Amino acid sequence: MSYIDRRRQEEKDRRRNEIVTAAEEMYLELGWDAVTMDGIARRARLSRALVYVYFKDKHDLHFAIVLRALDILRGRFETAIGQACTGLEKIEAIGRAYLAFAQEYPHYFAACARLEAQAPHPSSSPPTPAAPSPGSQPPVHRLQDAFAPHTPIQVSSSRLQTQAAAVVQTPENTGVDPRQISMFEASRPIHEIVVAVLGDGQRDGTIRQDIGDLVVTSHVLWGFTHGTIQIAITKAAQLAEAGISAARLIEHAVALTLKMLTNTQTSRPVDLSFAESGHETFTDP
Structure with a gap:
C-alpha cells in the first residue's frame, strides 16, 4: 500500500x-x-x-458498537486469566471480569443483549433465498425451531475455526447477515480463551474431566453468566420481592458454576453457603 x-x-x-x-x-x-x-x-x-x-442504517451502527464491546471484553478476559493460577481460578476470574464489564460498561452489555435478542435483520435475508446446500442450517426464529430435528454441523472441540468456516461458507444460502459473521469472528477469540482455560483446568486437575465438549461448555457458561447478569439488572424488583438481592443472585451463580466444574477428587468441593455469607462484589442496580 x-x-x-x-x-x-x-x-x-x-x-x-x-x-x-x-x-x-x-x-x-x-x-x-x-x-x-x-x-x-x-x-x-x-x-x-x-x-x-x-x-447503511442504525442497525449497522449497533453492530459496530457491539464489536467495540467484544474487543474490550476480550482484553478483560486476557488480563483476568493472567492474574490467576489454576484453570478453575481462571474460570472464576473470567466470570468476575464479565461481571465487572457489565457494571463498568452497562451500555455495551445492553447493546450485546439487545442484539442477541433480535431476530435476523430483515435486510439480511434475500427476497427469494436460494435452496439450502447440504448440511446448511436456516436461521432460527423460534425456540421450537432450535430444537427441531436437523442435520448437525460438525464442530471441532479443539478449535472454533471449523464453526466459523461453516458460517462463512454459506451466508447466501442461510440468510446470515454479513454483520453477524463479523460479530461471530469477534466473539470467537473470547470463546477460545474459555475453551483453553477449561483445558488448562482439566490438565492441572482442578476441573472435572466429564464436562463434555469444551466448545459446548464454553457456550453454556456464557449463556448462564450472561443470562444471570441480565436477570440481576432487569429483574431486580422481582428478585427483591423474593428476598433476593441482585448481588446475592450473582454470587450464588458464581459458586454454583464453580461447584459444577470442580474436580472434587483433587480440589475441595465448593461450599454454596459461601454465596450466602455476604461476599458480594456485584452492586445492586
Whole structure:
C-alpha cells in the first residue's frame, strides 16, 4: 500500500470511529431507541450523506458498537486469566471480569443483549433465498425451531475455526447477515480463551474431566453468566420481592458454576453457603 493509500485508509478509519463514537455517546445519553442517523451526523459534525457512506442504517451502527464491546471484553478476559493460577481460578476470574464489564460498561452489555435478542435483520435475508446446500442450517426464529430435528454441523472441540468456516461458507444460502459473521469472528477469540482455560483446568486437575465438549461448555457458561447478569439488572424488583438481592443472585451463580466444574477428587468441593455469607462484589442496580 502506497503512502497516499495508507493516509486515505487512516482517514476513513478515523471518520468511521468518530461516527461510532457519536452513536455511542447518544446511546449513553438518550437510549438506543432515541438515536437517529440525523442526530449521529450532527454529533459527529458530518453530513448525513457521509454517515450513510460508512453505515447503511442504525442497525449497522449497533453492530459496530457491539464489536467495540467484544474487543474490550476480550482484553478483560486476557488480563483476568493472567492474574490467576489454576484453570478453575481462571474460570472464576473470567466470570468476575464479565461481571465487572457489565457494571463498568452497562451500555455495551445492553447493546450485546439487545442484539442477541433480535431476530435476523430483515435486510439480511434475500427476497427469494436460494435452496439450502447440504448440511446448511436456516436461521432460527423460534425456540421450537432450535430444537427441531436437523442435520448437525460438525464442530471441532479443539478449535472454533471449523464453526466459523461453516458460517462463512454459506451466508447466501442461510440468510446470515454479513454483520453477524463479523460479530461471530469477534466473539470467537473470547470463546477460545474459555475453551483453553477449561483445558488448562482439566490438565492441572482442578476441573472435572466429564464436562463434555469444551466448545459446548464454553457456550453454556456464557449463556448462564450472561443470562444471570441480565436477570440481576432487569429483574431486580422481582428478585427483591423474593428476598433476593441482585448481588446475592450473582454470587450464588458464581459458586454454583464453580461447584459444577470442580474436580472434587483433587480440589475441595465448593461450599454454596459461601454465596450466602455476604461476599458480594456485584452492586445492586
